[in-house]
Amino acid sequence: MPASGTGYVATADGLRLAVETCGAADAPTLLFAHGFGQTRGAWGGTVAALAAQGCRCVSYDARGHGESGRLPDGADSKVGYHMQQFADDMLALARAQPEPPVLVGASMGGLLGLVAAGETRPPPFRALVLVDITPRWETKGVERILAFMQAHPDGFADYAEAAEQIASYLPHRTGRKSEEQLKPLLREGADGRLRWHWDPALLASGLVAESERYQPRLFAAAAQVDVPVLLLSGARSDVVSHATVAEFLQLVPHARHVEVAGATHMLAGDANDAFTREIASFIRTLDDAGARPGERIA
Template identity: 75%
Template sequence: MVIATPPVSTMSRFVTSDGVGLAVELRHPEGAPSLLFAHGFGQTRGAWNAAATALAQEGCRCVSFDTRGHGESDRLPGGDYHMEQFVSDLVQLGNAQPSRPVLIGASMGGLIGLVVAGEIDPSLFRALVLVDITPRWETAGVERILAFMQAHPDGFADYAEAAEQIAAYLPHRAGRKSEEQLRPLLREGADGRLRWHWDPALLGGVVSESERYQPRLMAAAAKVQVPVLLLSGGRSDVVSRDTVGEFMQLVPHAEHVELPRATHMVAGDANDAFTREIARFVRSLA
């Protein structure tokens, strides 16, 4: 089913068991199947806008959200972030859906999905789509991302400066982000400078402990029983042939599709191909 008019998105607030409010966006509430989008570290639900809109137009119920400490979701006053909190949030959101959702998780979102599906609740998700992430990743690629995130602690004087820095970080992208595109990604501080939407405390919590979770993530992946699609970028420096090969041994029933022109930012680099592959995979589940 293809909807003639693009579905209008609606916003709501989902309050977790520990009182954290998450910003949740819903497209096509009556659609099916249900797709739950979990973004990567340092991103927002906006990373899924084009894909979620297109898939909602195909008839899917699309739910995206800002992870705690990101975007319009609440930050923790003490800044004490840990993986278990993100896992719990995803479980609660998954259980809140009217039917078993297909999880589409990019980077951090995909890793949290692996823990849920392989360790916490094997039946919560109908299937998993992992976007350019494997239980063991290439450290150099992640370090490059973190270096960019840590590079501007004092923020930017204006949107033009932020756009210039993003363009330098993503030189393969044509054009620069407009002020309208940047507004959801930046917050204006009391000093008038623009800083990233995510809580700086995340860099000392979730990130500092991430690599020690790799054995746990690999063990969880080996227990996943639902259908799995791994979408990787051919130009990614976060996953590689080695990490993908290792993942396929852990999850032999998984399907792997490489989008050759995409980097780690798969949805942003090759959204049309990305959306087509998800739509195909979702149709195959029926």
């Protein structure tokens, strides 16, 4: 793993994960895990700000996403993509840090963090920040995300067409993504068409359906989490709701919840300054309390 900059780390089954590190080598570590269909670029503004404030930030592209490796035969592989692989990758990265990191996980990344934190002893994380996700989620919100991911299998003629589709998907955001902003999110195929960075086999492999079957495991794991937890949700999210948040807070009574005004499920992109401030504030509470893995903050 690079001390600073971007490098690659091998997984247990031989794939390479693209890992980016910034901040002082001896600073407290934050491990950032993005959501399904995203890349480590989703954390850009927050990583830069927190590194400047004295944190060591490690972000990575999950398998099948961004610059990380793909399974050679995709959905046709005997192995295929499975949630446990993603959880094992996260756990290996956490254990590779100088000390247990704070895990910041969005959507899928947060669910994997719950599994790792609840099922592993000693805990692999110093604390958890869950970004707009709870063990039970609103199906309609997830269906909307998947519909967008599945909508353009033949890709786009150019970056302008891709930017138009993103603007339609996120109508609450002003302005459109530039070509430079889009380049990390798209790959040019042999036919010259631009397609999203993720492996299409992720959608064809049954991974999404598998996440529904994970829910009993997620509830059981969450009940065993014994490190400080911050749940950040978007006030306009269609993936979490007041009901799912209330259920989670009953399950994890020591968790703290903050709702970010104006933000949707894409919280870090919608309200990055507020999002970053809440994480920085949470980290200060850990430092003030001297929290270590296995210790709760009342």
